[in-house]
Amino acid sequence: MNANDTRHPATLSYEQAGVNYDLIDPLKVAAQRAAAATGAHLAAHGFSEVAASRGESAYVVDVGPFYIASIVECLGSKALVADEMSQLTGKSYYDGIAQDTIAMAINDLITVGATPLVVQAYWAAGGSDWFGDAQRAQALVAGWKRACDVCNVAWGGGETPALAGIVEAGRIDLAASCTGLINPKERLSVGDQLAPGDAIVLLASSGIHANGLSLARKLVERLPQGYLTEVQPGLTYGDALLAPTVLYSPVTEALYQAGITPRYCANITGHGWRKLLRHPGAFTYRIHSVPEVTPVLRFIQQHARQDDREAYSTLNMGAGFALFVKAEDAARTVQVAQAQGVAALVAGTVEAGAKQLVIEPLGITFGTDDLQLR
Amino acid sequence: MNANDTRHPATLSYEQAGVNYDLIDPLKVAAQRAAAATGAHLAAHGFSEVAASRGESAYVVDVGPFYIASIVECLGSKALVADEMSQLTGKSYYDGIAQDTIAMAINDLITVGATPLVVQAYWAAGGSDWFGDAQRAQALVAGWKRACDVCNVAWGGGETPALAGIVEAGRIDLAASCTGLINPKERLSVGDQLAPGDAIVLLASSGIHANGLSLARKLVERLPQGYLTEVQPGLTYGDALLAPTVLYSPVTEALYQAGITPRYCANITGHGWRKLLRHPGAFTYRIHSVPEVTPVLRFIQQHARQDDREAYSTLNMGAGFALFVKAEDAARTVQVAQAQGVAALVAGTVEAGAKQLVIEPLGITFGTDDLQLR
Numbered sequence: 250m251n252a253n254d255t256r257h258p259a260t261l262s263y264e265q266a267g268v269n270y271d272l273i274d275p276l277k278v279a280a281q282r283a284a285a286a287t288g289a290h291l292a293a294h295g296f297s298e299v300a301a302s303r304g305e306s307a308y309v310v311d312v313g314p315f316y317i318a319s320i321v322e323c324l325g326s327k328a329l330v331a332d333e334m335s336q337l338t339g340k341s342y343y344d345g346i347a348q349d350t351i352a353m354a355i356n357d358l359i360t361v362g363a364t365p366l367v368v369q370a371y372w373a374a375g376g377s378d379w380f381g382d383a384q385r386a387q388a389l390v391a392g393w394k395r396a397c398d399v400c401n402v403a404w405g406g407g408e409t410p411a412l413a414g415i416v417e418a419g420r421i422d423l424a425a426s427c428t429g430l431i432n433p434k435e436r437l438s439v440g441d442q443l444a445p446g447d448a449i450v451l452l453a454s455s456g457i458h459a460n461g462l463s464l465a466r467k468l469v470e471r472l473p474q475g476y477l478t479e480v481q482p483g484l485t486y487g488d489a490l491l492a493p494t495v496l497y498s499p500v501t502e503a504l505y506q507a508g509i510t511p512r513y514c515a516n517i518t519g520h521g522w523r524k525l526l527r528h529p530g531a532f533t534y535r536i537h538s539v540p541e542v543t544p545v546l547r548f549i550q551q552h553a554r555q556d557d558r559e560a561y562s563t564l565n566m567g568a569g570f571a572l573f574v575k576a577e578d579a580a581r582t583v584q585v586a587q588a589q590g591v592a593a594l595v596a597g598t599v600e601a602g603a604k605q606l607v608i609e610p611l612g613i614t615f616g617t618d619d620l621q622l623r
Numbered sequence: 624m625n626a627n628d629t630r631h632p633a634t635l636s637y638e639q640a641g642v643n644y645d646l647i648d649p650l651k652v653a654a655q656r657a658a659a660a661t662g663a664h665l666a667a668h669g670f671s672e673v674a675a676s677r678g679e680s681a682y683v684v685d686v687g688p689f690y691i692a693s694i695v696e697c698l699g700s701k702a703l704v705a706d707e708m709s710q711l712t713g714k715s716y717y718d719g720i721a722q723d724t725i726a727m728a729i730n731d732l733i734t735v736g737a738t739p740l741v742v743q744a745y746w747a748a749g750g751s752d753w754f755g756d757a758q759r760a761q762a763l764v765a766g767w768k769r770a771c772d773v774c775n776v777a778w779g780g781g782e783t784p785a786l787a788g789i790v791e792a793g794r795i796d797l798a799a800s801c802t803g804l805i806n807p808k809e810r811l812s813v814g815d816q817l818a819p820g821d822a823i824v825l826l827a828s829s830g831i832h833a834n835g836l837s838l839a840r841k842l843v844e845r846l847p848q849g850y851l852t853e854v855q856p857g858l859t860y861g862d863a864l865l866a867p868t869v870l871y872s873p874v875t876e877a878l879y880q881a882g883i884t885p886r887y888c889a890n891i892t893g894h895g896w897r898k899l900l901r902h903p904g905a906f907t908y909r910i911h912s913v914p915e916v917t918p919v920l921r922f923i924q925q926h927a928r929q930d931d932r933e934a935y936s937t938l939n940m941g942a943g944f945a946l947f948v949k950a951e952d953a954a955r956t957v958q959v960a961q962a963q964g965v966a967a968l969v970a971g972t973v974e975a976g977a978k979q980l981v982i983e984p985l986g987i988t989f990g991t992d993d994l995q996l997r
Contacts, residue, residue, distance in 0.1 A: 269751035273783055276754040279761060280744065283768040284778035293775045294738055294804075308779030310741060312804065314688050321695065321743040321800040323784040364668055367684060369695040370654065371745065373796055377643035380650040387653060394657040401667045404658035405682030408798070409647055410697040415796050420789045422747055424782070426695040426800035430668075430686065 261467060261553040301439040304529065306357035306516055309431065309439065316431035318363035321371075322353035324423040326462045327491075332420070333469075333476055334487040341385045345493035346423065347392030349459045352494035353518075354425040355400050356570060359501045360514040362436035363429035365400055370407030371424040375416040380409070392493075400498045402427070436505060440513040440528045447512055447599040448579035449525070449534060452500060453592035454569030456492035456545045460518040461564045465490055468553055480548045489545035497570045499589045504572075507585050513573040522561045523619050525571055525606050533602035538594055539610050540567040557611045562619060573599060635841060635927040675813040678903065680731035680890055683805065683813065690805035692737035695745075696727035698797040700836045701865075706794070707843075707850055708861040715759045718766030719867035720797065723833045725770040726868035727892075728799040730944060733875045734888040736810035737803035739774055744781030745798040749790040754783070766867075774872045776801070810879060814887040814902045821886055821973040822953035823899070823908060826874060827966035828943030830866035830919045834892040835938045839864055842927055854922045863919035871944045873963045878946075881959050887947040896935045897993050899945055899980050907976035913984050914941040914968055931985045936993060947973060 281304070288298040291310060299316060302309035307320040327349055331342035355365050370393060380386050397404045416422050431437050457465055469486070472478040476487030497516075504511065515524045525534050542550075546567065550560040560566060574582050579595045586593035606615040655678070662672040665684060673690060676683035681694040701723055705716035729739050744767060754760050771778045790796050805811050831839055843860070846852040850861030871890075878885065889898045899908050916924075920941065924934040934940060948956050953969045960967035980989040 269785075272751040272755040273785060275757070276760045276764065277783060279764045280767075280781070280783070283764050284744075284780060287768060287771045287776070287778040290771065290775040291740065291777050294740060296740065298777055303780075308741060308743070308777070310777065310779075312689075312740075315686075317691065317740070317802060317804075319693070319741050319743060319779055319800070319802040321745045321782055321798075323745065323747060323782045323786070325784060326786060326788060329788050366665060366668060366670065366686075366691070367682060367693050369682070369693060369800060370658075371695045371697065371798055371800075373697055373798070377646040381646040383649070386650045390650065390653045390657050393654075394661060397661045397664065401664040402661070403665050403672055403682070403684065404661040405684075405693055406658060406677075407654070408695055408697045409651060409654070410699060411643075411647060412697070412700060412796060414700060414703050415791060415794045417789060417791050422786060422789050422796050424695075424745055424747070424798070426693070426743060426745075428691060428693040428802045430691075 260555055260559065261464060299437065299439060301441060302361055305439055306360040307363060309361050309437070315434055316437055317428065318358055318361050318431060319428045320354055320358050321424060321426040322357055324350040324353060325459050326466065327459045328421055328423060329466060330462060330487060330490050334491060337476060337487065341388040342491050343385050343388040344392030345491055347389050348396040348493035348496065350423045350425050351393065351396040352496050353459055354427040356497050356516045358427045358429050359498050360516050362431045362438040364432065364502060365402045365427050365429040365498055367405040367428045368397055368402050369405050369426045371426065372407065372409045373412050373416050373422040375418045375420045376413040377411040379419065379421055396496060399496050436510055438511050438513055440530065442512040443528055443530060443532065443573055443599060445532065445599055445601040446576055447573050448576045448595055449536065449597040449599065450572040450574060450579055450582045450593055451540055451568035451596040452497060452570040452572065452586055453540055454543060454565045454567055455495045456543050457490055458494040458518070458565060458569055464553065464563065465549055468549060471552055480544050486545065486548065495569050495591060497591070500586045500591050503585050503589050504582060507581065509574060509578045509582055509585065511572045511574050515571040517565045517569055517571060521563045521565060522568070522606065522608070523615050526604065526615060531604045533600040534597060534606045535600055536597035536606070536608045538596050539608065540594055542567045558613050561608065561611070561613060562615065634929055634933065635838060673811065673813060675815060676735055679813055680734040681737060683735050683811065689808055690811055691802065692732055692735050692805060693802045694728055694732050695798060695800040696731055698724040698727060699833050700840065701833045702795055702797060703840060704836060704861060704864050708865060711850060711861065715762040716865045717759050717762040719865055721763050721766030722770040722867035722870065724797045724799050725767065726870050727833055728801040729774055730871050730890045732801045732803050733872050734890055736805045736812040738806065738876060739776045739801050739803040739872055741779040741802045742771055742776050743779050743800045745800065746781065746783045747786050747790050747796040749792045749794045750787045751785040753793065753795055770870060773870050810884055812885050812887055814904065816886045817902055817904060817906065817947055817973060819906065819973055819975040820950055821947050822950045822969055823910065823971040823973065824946040824948060824953055824956045824967055825914055825942035825970040826871060826944040826946065826960055827914055828917060828939045828941055829869045830917050831864055832868040832892070832939060832943055838927065838937065839923055842923060845926055854918050860919065860922065869943050869965060871965070874960045874965050877959050877963050878956060881955065883948060883952045883956055883959065885946045885948050889945040891939045891942055891944060895937045895939060896980065896982070897989050900978065900989060905978045907974040908971060908980045909974055910971035910980070910982045912968055912970050913982065914970070916941045932987050935982065935985070935987060936989065
């Protein structure tokens with residue numbers, strides 16, 4: 250049903266959807282600079298930072314027998330979709346939302362080669378009464394625990410403040426912190442070993458995950474039946490958006506058990522496939538095979554009237570996580586992932602050359618101008 | 624200036640100020656139960672949790688050569704006071720607010736004997752434009768860095784999402800996660816060694832710290848000049864409230880250097896002095912000396928018309944942190960703290976007997992009914 254196409258002919262970009270990185274980025278740069286200056290404090294305790302982890306998805310400290318990695322990550326605005334859908338269907342979606350939140354932290358932490366050990370919950374509600382909806386609260390607890398079970402992490406505790414005046418009434422700000430170990434130290438993957446000839450293995454996403462939701466929510470205004478518009482027969486846009494993010498740590502742990510150490514990893518979140526350019530070195534990443542695009546992402550692309558270039562620069566387009574492995578490990582990496590129930594494919598190779606991502610099947614090239622942020 | 628006394632004769636309690644623990648507590652209990660069931664996952668990695676840390680302020684995992692402690696903590700509503708005061712004075716208070724946020728995490732983490740190593744920043748704004756106020760943003764960055772410098776921790780990174788629709792426009796939800804080591808393992812203090820005869824040393828607070836702010840903000844409605852009402856000549860209520868929370872890790876680190884290992888610690892936050900009853904064992908805590916009450920806390924008590932019992936059960940009343948040490952270490956503990964610039968006093972003793980806190984100089988007794996939450 251495309252009744253709105255002619256009424257809303259314009260492309261809807263991520264910036265139009267309300268996130269202005271021009272305002273945030275100067276603060277980020279100032280914060281990164283100040284943070285970098287504090288790494289030397291670790292010497293007072295006999296430790297040191299892994300400098301290459303600055304700018305990576307998780308921060309790594311060398312404490313002698315192993316490395317410690319830590320992170321805090323935010324869910325973002327996906328809970329707003331759950332709230333809207335609850336109004337429409339009467340169901341609670343917070344079990345999946347809990348998994349999304351943990352996935353944001355876990356999937357970043359594992360990029361550096363860490364085994365996640367402890368997750369802390371940060372659930373800041375707009376008022377005490379948020380917690381009074383027992384069904385929703387219990388779903389959040391149950392989903393949080395199940396995600397910890399899947400990832401074999403301990404849920405250490407957390408914080409459940411009621412923040413009236415800061416968090417909006419009826420809403421909740423969800424985040425997770427995670428601490429893990431890189432053990433043995435050879436598992437460290439901060440990119441220093443990445444080399445031409447390495448293979449790029451992409452792990453399938455389950456949908457939009459938790460990035461691009463501002464765009465997805467904005468798009469609802471264009472849809473004839475809003476969140477209840479069908480993406481495919483029997484599956485509403487809202488339900489499709491709320492598919493929980495894949496937890497990738499079972500794959501990275503299984504890879505270790507199989508003797509495969511990725512040489513670099515990229516969690517494909519904000520900035521979509523441009524995240525494949527995250528590594529600081531100068532390489533050309535040549536993609537020869539793209540994964541099937543999840544229906545909800547194809548639906549967003551079509552209704553937002555984005556061309557492939559814009560879609561792949563914003564959304565994960567079916568690939569939630571990238572593993573850069575030695576060429577000889579590529580096929581087995583796919584097998585190990587699939588044994589964990591995560592579809593995967595050998596998508597391309599790392600080549601010497603200018604820093605760029607070439608998605609050959611789509612005729613798209615992203616260069617360094619396309620990813621200023623690490 | 625007490626012009627409002629006759630118009631507002633009623634006591635203002637913490638519950639009246641808007642936080643309804645009856646709604647939050649069932650969720651907390653369910654979460655704690657689910658979390659406890661996940662501790663066994665650590666065995667898959669060859670590790671184990673320190674079970675006694677469940678219910679303590681930080682979660683502790685035994686990873687062999689040492690323990691790892693981790694935590695996430697929220698600032699709470701103190702930033703709202705900074706926002707109000709900025710409107711009134713044109714100043715930015717976010718350097719102090721940054722310290723408050725880090726103190727929430729650090730001061731909890733050290734209770735278990737941990738040396739804080741890495742702090743992560745969680746700054747969730749109501750929109751990108753929050754970060755557009757360069758003065759405020761830079762103050763937040765500078766204050767965050769300075770607090771890291773004071774505590775000798777590395778600022779690992781963090782998250783700066785713009786969460787329109789979840790966080791209120793113009794506001795920011797601030798939190799910090801912290802990871803540390805208990806090293807050597809003998810520094811672990813989860814209370815198993817606490818014994819009758821131990822001394823209670825109280826470390827001075829700088830003011831309200833970041834707990835009781837809902838009450839403090841509610842009280843403003845009763846004050847003739849609001850936040851600009853003077854607490855003492857030349858010091859407004861708003862400025863007094865915004866005194867940054869003391870960072871106590873320099874004291875606990877100096878104690879270790881001095882050969883003193885606390886047998887238990889309590890960070891005095893929400894629930895005020897009832898936190899002295901936090902230890903799970905059955906002891907009587909007899910206080911023979913109370914510290915001087917910070918002027919802003921005395922002011923709140925008077926204007927909220929709280930008796931001592933209510934005030935000490937809500938606010939820190941001049942004591943921000945409690946160290947339970949062997950009697951022979953008590954005097955030196957005070958000296959070590961004062962050498963770090965933190966006033967301290969030997970305030971009482973741990974005795975065999977019913978679980979209660981007896982504040983003798985004030986004729987107050989708190990029993991187990993007064994602290995359901997750990």
